[in-house]
Amino acid sequence: MTIYGGDTFRISNTLTDYDDTPLTPDSQTVTLFKPDGSAGGSVGTPTVESAGVYYVDVTPDVLGPAGTWKLMWTITKGSKDRTDVIEFQVLVRP
DSSP states (O other): OOOBTTOOEEEEEEOBOTTSOBOOOSEEEEEEEOTTSOBOSEEOOOEEEETTEEEEEEEOOTTOOOEEEEEEEEEEETTEEEEEEEEEEEBOOO
């Protein structure tokens, strides 16, 4: 999939516990980072799709920059945190 700045796309995350049982976290935070590490673009609130499966709609800044962007998805359950890092390439429209 080609992603351009300003495009909205969906990222899904399947959350399970140690024995692969679907997990409902106490809280979730999702943050989008530009290639230089600064925050950029918008991320929707995680939405439940089915048991243990959540998604967010992501829109990188329309002006880029091009490069490897990161989405950090942190969940908290009880006193434990887990962070998943999802990387994707963003291009600037010609």
